[in-house]
Amino acid sequence: MPEYIVKESALTEFFKSLATGRRLLTPQGAGDKCKLEETGPDKVRFDYSNTHMSPKQLFFPQNENLMSFHNDASKSDPFVYKDLGDKANPAVIFGIRPCDAKGLSISNRVFQNDRFVDPYWKGKFDKTIKVGLACASPSPQCFCAAMGGSPYGEAGLDVLAFRVGSDLGLKTITPAGEELIKQTAASQADLAGELKNQEAAAVKSQGVGTDLKPIDDKDLMVLFQDPHWTATAENCLNCGVCTFFCPTCHCFDIQDEQSEKGGIRMRNWDTCMSWLFTVHGTGHNPRPSKTERVRQRFMHKLKYIPLKQDGTRGCTGCGRCVVMCPVNIDIREVALKMCQPQAPSQA
Amino acid sequence: MPALSDITSKIRESAKKLLADGRAEVVIGYRQGTVPLTTSPFFARSAADCDQLVWSNFSRINLANYLPGRPGKVALVAKGCDARSAIGQVTENQILKDNLYIIGVPCTGMIDTNLVVAKETRPIKEVVESTDDAITVKGEGFSTDIKKTDVLRRNCQTCANRTPKLADELIGAETPGAAPDDFSDIKALLAKTPAERMAYFKDLIKDCLRCYACRNACPLCYCPICFVDETRPQWLGKSNDPMDTLTFHLLRGLHCSGRCTSCGACETACPVNIKVREFNRVTELTVQNNWNYEAGLNWDQKPPLTMFQTDDPADFIK
Numbered sequence: 116m117p118e119y120i121v122k123e124s125a126l127t128e129f130f131k132s133l134a135t136g137r138r139l140l141t142p143q144g145a146g147d148k149c150k151l152e153e154t155g156p157d158k159v160r161f162d163y164s165n166t167h168m169s170p171k172q173l174f175f176p177q178n179e180n181l182m183s184f185h186n187d188a189s190k191s192d193p194f195v196y197k198d199l200g201d202k203a204n205p206a207v208i209f210g211i212r213p214c215d216a217k218g219l220s221i222s223n224r225v226f227q228n229d230r231f232v233d234p235y236w237k238g239k240f241d242k243t244i245k246v247g248l249a250c251a252s253p254s255p256q257c258f259c260a261a262m263g264g265s266p267y268g269e270a271g272l273d274v275l276a277f278r279v280g281s282d283l284g285l286k287t288i289t290p291a292g293e294e295l296i297k298q299t300a301a302s303q304a305d306l307a308g309e310l311k312n313q314e315a316a317a318v319k320s321q322g323v324g325t326d327l328k329p330i331d332d333k334d335l336m337v338l339f340q341d342p343h344w345t346a347t348a349e350n351c352l353n354c355g356v357c358t359f360f361c362p363t364c365h366c367f368d369i370q371d372e373q374s375e376k377g378g379i380r381m382r383n384w385d386t387c388m389s390w391l392f393t394v395h396g397t398g399h400n401p402r403p404s405k406t407e408r409v410r411q412r413f414m415h416k417l418k419y420i421p422l423k424q425d426g427t428r429g430c431t432g433c434g435r436c437v438v439m440c441p442v443n444i445d446i447r448e449v450a451l452k453m454c455q456p457q458a459p460s461q462a
Numbered sequence: 463m464p465a466l467s468d469i470t471s472k473i474r475e476s477a478k479k480l481l482a483d484g485r486a487e488v489v490i491g492y493r494q495g496t497v498p499l500t501t502s503p504f505f506a507r508s509a510a511d512c513d514q515l516v517w518s519n520f521s522r523i524n525l526a527n528y529l530p531g532r533p534g535k536v537a538l539v540a541k542g543c544d545a546r547s548a549i550g551q552v553t554e555n556q557i558l559k560d561n562l563y564i565i566g567v568p569c570t571g572m573i574d575t576n577l578v579v580a581k582e583t584r585p586i587k588e589v590v591e592s593t594d595d596a597i598t599v600k601g602e603g604f605s606t607d608i609k610k611t612d613v614l615r616r617n618c619q620t621c622a623n624r625t626p627k628l629a630d631e632l633i634g635a636e637t638p639g640a641a642p643d644d645f646s647d648i649k650a651l652l653a654k655t656p657a658e659r660m661a662y663f664k665d666l667i668k669d670c671l672r673c674y675a676c677r678n679a680c681p682l683c684y685c686p687i688c689f690v691d692e693t694r695p696q697w698l699g700k701s702n703d704p705m706d707t708l709t710f711h712l713l714r715g716l717h718c719s720g721r722c723t724s725c726g727a728c729e730t731a732c733p734v735n736i737k738v739r740e741f742n743r744v745t746e747l748t749v750q751n752n753w754n755y756e757a758g759l760n761w762d763q764k765p766p767l768t769m770f771q772t773d774d775p776a777d778f779i780k
Contacts (some may be wrong), residue, residue, distance in 0.1 A: 146579065216520045254585050278528065349505050352527070352675065355673035356731075359673050370701070381701060389674075442502055443497065
């Protein structure tokens with residue numbers, strides 16, 4: 116699909132047309148307060164590295180009420196759970212980073228596939244157009260290229276935006292993105308060469324990532340039974356920080372809560388780091404210690420998701436877990452351990 | 463005050479000796495983090511492992527957290543607060559004193575990454591800790607010196623017990639404590655109405671994700687099953703409902719009464735920068751006022767709220 120350009124002087128007008136008939140969401144706030152918020156077309160910023168938390172909460176909130184009932188016996192339907200439905204309005208996100216867009220595309224295949232469609236996710240996700248902002252200077256914490264992505268990656272995006280001096284370049288990726296940009300005053304321009312050069316420079320600035328192909332090649336059970344997991348998990352606190360901040364972690368727990376007038380069924384983020392995540396009604400826990408729980412997280416990211424999603428890794432290299440982990444467990448180090456040849460005694 | 467590199471080499475030396483002598487099977491210390499402004503807890507079991515141990519301005523997480531229930535002989539690299547936590551765990555029968563060896567490091571306070579990032583907002587790629595009282599942070603086209611006293615963690619600014627005096631050995635000379643917490647803000651808070659206090663604490667935790675990093679980083683939170691994880695019956699809702707979330711923090715705060723050593727691990731671990739210690743500071747002030755007690759300052763004294771005495775002056779308990 117073609118590229119477009121918006122001159123600096125026309126940016127506010129451009130964002131105004133993006134926001135016509137939709138909510139415009141862009142990163143606002145600094146540091147740990149930086150998050151995607153509804154924004155006026157004149158308030159769009161380019162000076163952030165990334166949002167503190169991943170954008171998954173827009174489509175998969177930490178707490179989401181799914182259905183409710185009332186206990187008013189004078190009405191016809193007491194104690195019957197009714198779907199709370201989907202009240203999301205159409206939106207456009209501008210400024211999502213390619214790592215996070217890729218994360219959303221991975222979760223989208225979990226919530227919408229040929230076996231299941233999650234209506235709560237779908238209602239919000241399908242109504243949102245995603246315009247990414249390429250990372251010309253990736254943060255020190257970033258390693259998207261090592262995970263098979265790119266600071267200029269297109270996965271999960273409808274449009275990729277990138278700075279051309281003070282102007283804004285745009286590359287449309289999906290028909291929805293093309294349609295969106297055509298509604299604006301952006302003019303078509305040949306920026307393919309510019310885009311390629313920018314991407315090469317940004318990838319180079321991340322340094323050479325480790326080749327993770329050995330993980331793809333190794334047998335699942337060999338990886339699973341590798342003795343390194345005990346040491347790898349030893350300093351883990353089993354808190355939920357990595358999973359809550361991860362753009363691709365999507366596990367949840369269903370809870371029923373009652374009040375005097377009725378009740379709700381909600382889903383809340385859950386975390387495989389917690390022993391409660393897997394404990395059975397019998398009291399038996401198939402992941403009894405943190406070794407099994409830590410193994411689950413990294414196997415899921417680096418082996419199970421690639422197996423289920425045509426080789427796409429479940430880690431997008433956003434670096435949040437590395438920086439936010441209270442004890443600095445680094446998925447890159449864990450991946451290296453998973454790449455190591457098996458010790459002879461284990462062969 | 464010896465340089466950080468001297469402390470590092472002395473820790474390594476001591477750790478190697480303890481492993482070689484069979485005094486410890488594992489030495490729990492810190493190694494360099496993989497990103498700037500961090501360290502990572504590290505378990506050294508061989509001489510080669512010991513060469514990875516470091517001491518830095520970012521040795522923040524309280525390693526006593528790894529002690530409860532740990533079998534075998536263990537050596538712990540500990541700041542003043544960490545040693546107090548370990549001693550508290552001995553008095554609470556979580557680990558045998560005979561199995562514990564404390565490598566005490568007289569501390570000068572640890573640095574709060576958030577304060578560093580607030581001072582230098584550009585992406586930091588490297589930290590140099592060459593002098594005792596300052597760090598240099600570097601990135602694309604900048605190199606900024608930051609005075610350590612300007613970026614100390616809140617708890618370190620008011621730490622009167624920086625030297626772990628009850629440790630089995632001290633790495634270097636004792637360091638002077640800071641002026642202790644005067645609790646003036648907490649006293650002002652306690653003078654307010656219940657409604658105002660409720661509003662304060664609700665606002666304090668409004669960003670809480672219930673990831674439980676505070677609890678899991680806390681050396682006092684060693685319950686096999688935390689009350690928030692109980693399912694038979696379930697005591698607490700699981701969402702971020704303000705009352706459920708506040709109940710978690712209030713009960714955790716109360717449960718730590720008279721046991722907290724202000725190590726700040728909870729605040730260091732919190733990913734959304736909640737001042738978790740505010741709950742503990744209220745209970746610590748209360749315990750100090752009522753029983754003149756501070757945790758972890760000797761091997762024998764039990765936390766007052768775990769004790770019963772027939773001559774207790776309070777009427778309700780008789």
